[in-house]
Amino acid sequence: MRRVVITGIGIVSPLANGTEATWERLIAGKSGAGPIDLFDTKDVPCKIAFQVPWNDGRGGGADDPHAFDPDKAASSKERRRIDEFILYALAAADECVEDSGWKPETDHDKERTGVLIGSGIGGLQSIYDTAITLHTQGARRVSPFFIPSALINLASGQVSIRHGFKGPNHSVVTACATGAHAIGDSARLIKYGDADVMLAGGAEAVICEIGIAGFCAAKAMSTNFNDTPEKASRPYDKDRDGFVMGEGAAVVMLEEYEHAKARGAKIYAEVAGYGLTGDAYHITAPAEGSEGGYRAMKMALGHSGLDVADIDYVNTHGTSTPKGDEGEVGAVERLFGDHAKNLSLSSTKSAVGHLLGAAGAIESAFCALAIRDQVMPPTLNLDNPSVDTPIDLIPHKAKKGKVRAAMSNSFGFGGTNACLILKQAD
Amino acid sequence: MSDVFERVKKIVVENLDVEGDKVVETASFIDDLGADSLDLVELVMAFEEEFNIEIPDDVQENIRTVGDAVTHIKAHVS
Numbered sequence: 101m102r103r104v105v106i107t108g109i110g111i112v113s114p115l116a117n118g119t120e121a122t123w124e125r126l127i128a129g130k131s132g133a134g135p136i137d138l139f140d141t142k143d144v145p146c147k148i149a150f151q152v153p154w155n156d157g158r159g160g161g162a163d164d165p166h167a168f169d170p171d172k173a174a175s176s177k178e179r180r181r182i183d184e185f186i187l188y189a190l191a192a193a194d195e196c197v198e199d200s201g202w203k204p205e206t207d208h209d210k211e212r213t214g215v216l217i218g219s220g221i222g223g224l225q226s227i228y229d230t231a232i233t234l235h236t237q238g239a240r241r242v243s244p245f246f247i248p249s250a251l252i253n254l255a256s257g258q259v260s261i262r263h264g265f266k267g268p269n270h271s272v273v274t275a276c277a278t279g280a281h282a283i284g285d286s287a288r289l290i291k292y293g294d295a296d297v298m299l300a301g302g303a304e305a306v307i308c309e310i311g312i313a314g315f316c317a318a319k320a321m322s323t324n325f326n327d328t329p330e331k332a333s334r335p336y337d338k339d340r341d342g343f344v345m346g347e348g349a350a351v352v353m354l355e356e357y358e359h360a361k362a363r364g365a366k367i368y369a370e371v372a373g374y375g376l377t378g379d380a381y382h383i384t385a386p387a388e389g390s391e392g393g394y395r396a397m398k399m400a401l402g403h404s405g406l407d408v409a410d411i412d413y414v415n416t417h418g419t420s421t422p423k424g425d426e427g428e429v430g431a432v433e434r435l436f437g438d439h440a441k442n443l444s445l446s447s448t449k450s451a452v453g454h455l456l457g458a459a460g461a462i463e464s465a466f467c468a469l470a471i472r473d474q475v476m477p478p479t480l481n482l483d484n485p486s487v488d489t490p491i492d493l494i495p496h497k498a499k500k501g502k503v504r505a506a507m508s509n510s511f512g513f514g515g516t517n518a519c520l521i522l523k524q525a526d
Numbered sequence: 527m528s529d530v531f532e533r534v535k536k537i538v539v540e541n542l543d544v545e546g547d548k549v550v551e552t553a554s555f556i557d558d559l560g561a562d563s564l565d566l567v568e569l570v571m572a573f574e575e576e577f578n579i580e581i582p583d584d585v586q587e588n589i590r591t592v593g594d595a596v597t598h599i600k601a602h603v604s
Contacts, residue, residue, distance in 0.1 A: 177543035181564075241575075244567040 104287040107365040108200025108353030110192035114150035116166035133329040146321040148329035150346035150453025183223030184305035188349035189255035200353035212296040214267030215256040218278035220457030223250025225308040267295040275512030280460025284374035301351030301461035334481035335418035335447035343419040346453025350462035368468040370525040375399025379515025390427035396517040413506040418447025441490040450480035460510035467506035551593035
């Protein structure tokens with residue numbers, strides 16, 4: 101069986117633009133939360149989010165040396181043709197390609213390199229803006245770039261056009277499990293032999309009025325911490341009251357092991373296992389006891405050939421919603437049994453928010469970095485745990501310790517679950 | 527109407543992200559200014575808005591150069 105390893109990472113996150121800056125701030129216990137400055141929040145009950153810091157001051161990026169620079173990601177002409185989720189995907193892909201050192205030049209190498217970047221929602225702001233234009237000015241004023249700016253698979257399309265990757269060009273749309281499915285499915289494409297290299301991940305940019313209003317209407321978002329945004333995302337804490345939205349993109353370069361070794365590539369980790377299941381239960385609520393999540397973890401473990409005792413860290417879905425968090429911890433305990441007491445677990449959504457379709461990708465990237473640096477990121481704001489568990493939930497501060505293998509969980513609306521297991525590559 | 531060319535030029539520079547000195551009457555949107563068919567549709571929409579005119583689809587197909595656009599706009603702006 102062909103093995104698949106991670107040889108590059110690119111991240112645009114609410115903590116910073118760039119993988120290393122994001123990781124450094126995550127391990128330092130920083131939060132990327134703040135008041136929403138993208139629209140007037142007077143009519144929505146949630147007024148906070150994890151925005152990407154921009155160098156024009158947006159999202160608190162004014163004096164940040166690691167703020168996102170849109171001009172570096174795409175020209176002004178390109179930017180008019182793409183929604184912001186694609187802009188973030190292009191930026192993360194650029195960094196990932198650079199980091200991996202894989203820049204195919206022959207037809208063969210280009211045809212063996214594919215792209216699979218998903219998004220949970222896609223170009224929601226573009227759809228909103230165009231609906232307004234249609235309503236006020238009529239159909240003749242609808243831009244020819246509207247559809248290609250909003251389509252979810254255009255993240256993969258734009259990245260492939262920029263880099264000349266002619267292998268499988270695909271996309272995933274599974275709400276908050278998108279990023280994990282993108283990486284897991286890409287690994288399978290490589291294992292099956294359809295490609296040797298895949299740029300895989302997720303992108304999201306829906307901190308807009310219609311996006312926030314929609315999730316608020318579904319009673320999924322935090323509303324009690326509008327005056328203290330950094331305290332709002334608090335997985336496993338008694339005072340948690342909903343998720344806080346994030347935005348950005350994360351992509352990883354997946355590569356067949358021998359291919360990576362042959363070119364002397366830097367290897368972060370191996371994609372050891374992948375599991376995916378459905379709850380068949382409810383459109384927004386997770387199944388009791390995270391039953392579907394449990395089966396996804398079990399499937400991933402089975403494919404990995406690892407024993408639970410080989411896994412040291414779990415990056416949970418942990419959205420900070422009252423319903424989801426405890427069920428997932430219970431499912432992890434059930435799977436790990438007696439080993440649970442040796443396990444560490446955290447939800448990095450406490451620091452970067454919920455990146456929806458990019459969540460599984462950024463959290464898998466964090467698992468790869470945890471394996472590289474042998475350090476586990478913390479769960480911020482965990483003052484009073486609502487769960488009684490032998491698992492170390494890594495409250496407040498990052499934890500140094502051996503990370504031989506790490507698991508990343510992602511569960512999405514519709515009852516879709518994905519689990520990835522990464523391990524040290526020998 | 528002497529400023530029609532300058533107004534067209536401004537729109538072309540903004541939409542196509544090109545240097546102003548390349549926007550001359552003989553310049554072809556596609557061959558010289560890097561536009562594709564979608565850019566052309568957007569450009570025509572911008573001309574319609576700027577000059578408050580309607581450019582029918584069959585006329586749009588004949589607008590290939592900056593000069594074509596200026597000529598058409600001058601003929602339809604009273």
